[in-house]
Amino acid sequence: MTFFAAVEMAPRDPILGLNEQFAADTRADKVNLGVGVYFDDAGKLPLLACVKAAETQLTEAAKPRGYLPIDGIAAYDKAVQRLVFGADSAVLADSRVATIQALGGTGGLKVGADFLKKLNPAAKVLISDPSWENHRALFTNAGFEVGTYSYYDAENRGVKFDAMLADLNAAAAGTIVVLHACCHNPTGYDITPAQWEQVIAAVKAKSLVAFLDMAYQGFGDGIAEDGAVIQQFLAAGVENFFVATSFSKSFSLYGERVGALSVVCASKDETARVLSQLKIAIRTNYSNPPTHGAQVVATVLDTPALRAQWEDELAGMRQRIKQMRTLLAEKLVAAGVKQDFGFIVRQRGMFSYSGLTKPQMERLRNEFGVYGVDSGRICVAALNTQNIDKVVAAIAAVL
Numbered sequence: 534m535t536f537f538a539a540v541e542m543a544p545r546d547p548i549l550g551l552n553e554q555f556a557a558d559t560r561a562d563k564v565n566l567g568v569g570v571y572f573d574d575a576g577k578l579p580l581l582a583c584v585k586a587a588e589t590q591l592t593e594a595a596k597p598r599g600y601l602p603i604d605g606i607a608a609y610d611k612a613v614q615r616l617v618f619g620a621d622s623a624v625l626a627d628s629r630v631a632t633i634q635a636l637g638g639t640g641g642l643k644v645g646a647d648f649l650k651k652l653n654p655a656a657k658v659l660i661s662d663p664s665w666e667n668h669r670a671l672f673t674n675a676g677f678e679v680g681t682y683s684y685y686d687a688e689n690r691g692v693k694f695d696a697m698l699a700d701l702n703a704a705a706a707g708t709i710v711v712l713h714a715c716c717h718n719p720t721g722y723d724i725t726p727a728q729w730e731q732v733i734a735a736v737k738a739k740s741l742v743a744f745l746d747m748a749y750q751g752f753g754d755g756i757a758e759d760g761a762v763i764q765q766f767l768a769a770g771v772e773n774f775f776v777a778t779s780f781s782k783s784f785s786l787y788g789e790r791v792g793a794l795s796v797v798c799a800s801k802d803e804t805a806r807v808l809s810q811l812k813i814a815i816r817t818n819y820s821n822p823p824t825h826g827a828q829v830v831a832t833v834l835d836t837p838a839l840r841a842q843w844e845d846e847l848a849g850m851r852q853r854i855k856q857m858r859t860l861l862a863e864k865l866v867a868a869g870v871k872q873d874f875g876f877i878v879r880q881r882g883m884f885s886y887s888g889l890t891k892p893q894m895e896r897l898r899n900e901f902g903v904y905g906v907d908s909g910r911i912c913v914a915a916l917n918t919q920n921i922d923k924v925v926a927a928i929a930a931v932l
């Protein structure tokens with residue numbers, strides 16, 4: 534008997550498993566719409582010009598790599614705050630936001646989850662039904678019981694908003710509610726600003742803890758547009774809420790693990806106390822964050838020319854995704870598909886819940902080499918002018 538004799542094989546990550554299957558597929562015209570990664574029209578992962586320029590600048594002035602402070606690069610944390618809350622935000626002027634550099638958006642969620650578990654061990658967590666799969670796993674691993682609030686409306690292609698609101702209003706005080714700030718993953722359906730007002734009213738009335746996950750700022754309708762929900766929370770006077778930020782997609786810096794967690798507090802003093810606890814969560818998980826990615830992002834955000842270039846490049850990615858949505862919907866009609874796919878254009882962000890069933894997704898994969906998730910989720914950001922006709926023909930064939 535070895536110590537590990539009783540260790541069971543963990544289930545494979547469904548999306549990574551799909552990638553392995555895709556890699557092993559020998560068909561030359563295979564298409565991977567499974568992963569949540571933005572590819573350009575040539576099907577390549579972009580290296581943004583603003584990132585390259587910032588890296589050149591950093592290399593020329595290369596510095597030794599000491600440990601960073603536990604909460605990361607101060608200039609980076611400040612730049613994140615200005616991006617997320619607005620440069621002239623009153624909460625920033627009042628020092629009411631604790632921001633820490635995190636290992637991607639996932640790291641921000643995890644640090645927040647550990648902090649919350651210590652603060653209120655009995656709280657439950659609610660995630661949307663469905664949600665990014667890691668939300669459930671991450672909060673469960675942090676020790677929480679995780680439930681769901683209604684979200685996807687398969688019948689009407691949208692959000693079951695009344696049911697969502699009813700679920701939030703039925704939650705116990707202190708329940709942690711994970712909300713997608715924009716570009717809902719996996720469905721692609723966001724709620725409207727008027728609906729957000731009602732969610733915020735429920736958060737206030739029921740004393741819920743809102744944890745906004747903002748992994749796609751700039752991928753929906755624009756940086757400010759996608760961040761507008763934060764302004765709504767501030768304007769409504771919600772004193773405490775969480776925002777996890779990811780730059781994986783918006784800077785195409787997936788492998789650098791650049792993200793942040795911001796916690797809005799009621800006073801400067803409260804912010805200092807919260808920050809001290811966030812630092813304990815970091816210190817006991819990974820001690821302190823890495824330098825490179827955050828330096829790149831801070832340089833881009835704080836250098837006006839690079840910032841303008843980033844905004845252009847981000848707009849380019851956003852517009853290309855929208856073009857692919859329009860094209861996909863149009864080409865399905867042109868291919869004689871009777872079913873209405875107009876919803877694809879209304880969805881936001883990288884993903885589309887296509888409404889295709891598991892057997893249809895299997896046929897797409899097996900017969901046509903078009904890989905999407907069994908839930909019917911496809912990554913619109915992996916479509917391009919070269920592969921779209923093939924994808925349309927395959928979808929038309931399996932319907």
Ligand code: PMP
Pocket residue numbers: 569636637638639640665713718746748778779780781787791792
């Ligand atoms: N939240 C959501 C909703 C996501 O889709 C993702 C990335 N797929 C993340 C968080 C995590 O982002 P990161 O890779 O920066 O950890």
